[in-house]
Amino acid sequence: MPTILVVDDSAVDRRLVGGLLEKEDTWVLHYAADGAEAVEKLRQAPYDLVLTDLVMPAMNGLELVASIRSEHPHVPVILMTSKGTEEIAVQALHAGAASYVPKRILAQGLAETIRRVLAVSTQHRCKSRLLDCLTENRYSFVFGNDVTLIESLVGHLQESAVQMGVCDDADVTRIGVALEEALINALYHGNLQVGSELRGEDDEAYYALVSDRCRTTPFRDRKIHVSAKLTRDEAVFVVRDEGTGFDLTKLPDPNDPSALERASGRGLLLMRAFMDDVSYDPTGSVVTLVKRRNPDASPAPEESS
Amino acid sequence: MDSARLFAMHAEGPTLIVAPTGPVSNLVGYEVQPELSQLLALFQKEQCRDVLVDMEKATFFGSVLLGALNTIFRQVRQQGGKLALCNLSGVGQEVVRVARFDTLWLVCATREEALQALRR
Numbered sequence: 001m002p003t004i005l006v007v008d009d010s011a012v013d014r015r016l017v018g019g020l021l022e023k024e025d026t027w028v029l030h031y032a033a034d035g036a037e038a039v040e041k042l043r044q045a046p047y048d049l050v051l052t053d054l055v056m057p058a059m060n061g062l063e064l065v066a067s068i069r070s071e072h073p074h075v076p077v078i079l080m081t082s083k084g085t086e087e088i089a090v091q092a093l094h095a096g097a098a099s100y101v102p103k104r105i106l107a108q109g110l111a112e113t114i115r116r117v118l119a120v121s122t123q124h125r126c127k128s129r130l131l132d133c134l135t136e137n138r139y140s141f142v143f144g145n146d147v148t149l150i151e152s153l154v155g156h157l158q159e160s161a162v163q164m165g166v167c168d169d170a171d172v173t174r175i176g177v178a179l180e181e182a183l184i185n186a187l188y189h190g191n192l193q194v195g196s197e198l199r200g201e202d203d204e205a206y207y208a209l210v211s212d213r214c215r216t217t218p219f220r221d222r223k224i225h226v227s228a229k230l231t232r233d234e235a236v237f238v239v240r241d242e243g244t245g246f247d248l249t250k251l252p253d254p255n256d257p258s259a260l261e262r263a264s265g266r267g268l269l270l271m272r273a274f275m276d277d278v279s280y281d282p283t284g285s286v287v288t289l290v291k292r293r294n295p296d297a298s299p300a301p302e303e304s305s
Numbered sequence: 306m307d308s309a310r311l312f313a314m315h316a317e318g319p320t321l322i323v324a325p326t327g328p329v330s331n332l333v334g335y336e337v338q339p340e341l342s343q344l345l346a347l348f349q350k351e352q353c354r355d356v357l358v359d360m361e362k363a364t365f366f367g368s369v370l371l372g373a374l375n376t377i378f379r380q381v382r383q384q385g386g387k388l389a390l391c392n393l394s395g396v397g398q399e400v401v402r403v404a405r406f407d408t409l410w411l412v413c414a415t416r417e418e419a420l421q422a423l424r425r
Contacts, residue, residue: 025348147332173365173396181367184331199372202336210335266404267331273403 002118003028003045006039007052007064008080013103017051020110027114035059039067042075050077050119051110054085059199062092069096069115076121078113080106081095110130137164137230142223145191145214150183156230157237164230166293173273175235177290182239182287183224190241190285191222234276234292235304245283311340313319316351319386320423322416323356323377325363329370337373354386355423359416361392371404378410386410391419 006026008014014031021027030047032038036058038050050068054061060171061171065077076098081089089100098117101109137160142148157179158172167175188194192213199207213219253263271278277290311333313324324345329337348356356377365371378388389411393401401407413419 033324045344128359149332151332169396174399176366177396177400180331184334189374203376204374207335207338266371268401270367270400273399 001026001028002048003030005030005050005113006037006060007021007032007035007050007056009034009056010058012150013053013080013199017106017110020106024111035061035064035067037118038064039071042068042072047075049114049121050075051080051114052077053080055227061087061188062088062095065095065097067093075126075284076117076122078117080110105243116186122304131163134164135232137228139226139228141226144223145187145220147184147187150180150187153226154179154183157235159292160228160230164235165232166230166235166291168294171294177238178271178274178278178289178291179239181271182289183226185287186224186241186243186269188237189226189246190243192219193243199264214285232293237291238286240286240290243285245285246279248288250285311336312344314344314347316347316353319354320420321348321351321353321356322359323371324359324361325366328364329366331356331367331369332357334369337369341373341376344377346354348377348380354381354384355389356381357389357391357416357419357423358391359419360390360394360397363397364394365396366400368404371400371406372412378406379422387423389413389419414415 004021006014006017006029006062008017008031011033014033018029018170021029030041030045030127032041034056035052038052039059041047042050046091050064052061059067063080065079068075068077077092077096079089079097079100080103081100082103086167088098093100098121101112101113108214139157139160141153143153154176158176161167161175161182162172188210189196194206194209194213198209223244225238225240227238251268252262262298266277271287271289276292279288281288309322311325311327311329315322317380321344324403347353354411358374358377360366374388388409391413392415393412398412401410401412411419413422413423
């Protein structure tokens with residue numbers, strides 16, 4: 001049975017709302033006289049939905065929405081608006097409120113709005129619980145030399161790593177930087193065979209050559225292959241290009257001070273710093289990047305439940 | 306006409322202040338190059354000595370921006386000046402440290418600190 005918290009500083013309005021909603025046998029109603037009392041009640045017991053007035057002492061509706069979004073992000077909030085509160089209602093909707101009902105049409109619209117919001121919320125919560133049970137996620141992508149797809153792919157893999165609990169907020173950026181370096185290497189150095197010697201010396205010539213090779217065979221027809229396997233313990237990404245490979249031993253020694261200002265090898269350095277393991281196959285066309293779950297980060301969902 | 310999109314830039318006395326307008330992904334490398342040329346031209350035109358790069362909005366970046374910063378550094382060094390970075394994010398600091406550019410460039414917490422360090 002869904003439990004609803006009604007928040008309004010007016011006892012008359014609380015009674016009015018109560019009268020309208022008590023007709024629904026399956027809803028359990030609780031009441032709070034302002035935002036501060038609502039926050040306390042939400043800390044003490046789980047609620048499925050909060051229905052709140054906007055102008056209240058102690059903590060107004062906008063502040064209450066912000067607090068719920070932060071402490072109970074899955075609890076939807078419906079606003080009850082009245083004349084003069086439109087501006088604050090817009091702010092509350094931007095802050096994450098799920099919907100609103102003008103007080104003057106509560107009798108006609110409130111129950112239906114609650115039913116709709118509860119249905120969406122229940123569906124969302126079930127999906128979230130189901131995804132918490134996901135133990136493995138695999139992806140496989142093959143695409144041409146299209147730089148615009150790389151950004152979406154990196155974002156997609158980052159989201160998946162977060163969903164699987166492999167990384168926290170800082171690590172997700174590190175994973176993004178490392179994947180971007182690997183994919184750009186596969187595209188520019190692998191498929192298009194544009195060496196990094198030009199970079200830093202003549203960037204204009206470097207990108208002119210990239211542009212030229214994007215239109216020339218065999219370079220333009222080559223693909224990038226990406227596979228990913230994400231579990232609760234680690235994320236393994238494999239990036240393969242269709243170029244002729246490269247000799248890893250020819251990369252400058254990162255510890256050599258004279259190599260510091262050379263452009264080549266900098267991407268690999270970042271990959272190695274931000275992933276737990278980075279390895280190339282003997283041809284240099286396949287790189288495998290591994291990120292293991294930081295045991296100090298938040299526990300994987302099945303451990304925390 | 307100022308057509309810069311990735312970097313905001315203006316001269317303040319002997320220092321050219323450069324501020325990336327957002328994260329600088331490796332994917333926009335081809336856009337970095339023309340803006341870098343514009344930046345270096347402004348550095349010459351305003352007869353600046355140093356460059357301060359305020360990284361506040363560049364929450365992440367990779368080897369392409371590092372390469373661009375190194376090109377700026379080489380030009381600045383040639384003219385006896387210094388390159389300073391400020392307001393780096395946590396990951397941004399790591400990127401600079403991993404590439405060991407913190408041994409060549411001044412890395413400061415705030416813009417004020419960076420301006421002071423450049424004056425020394």
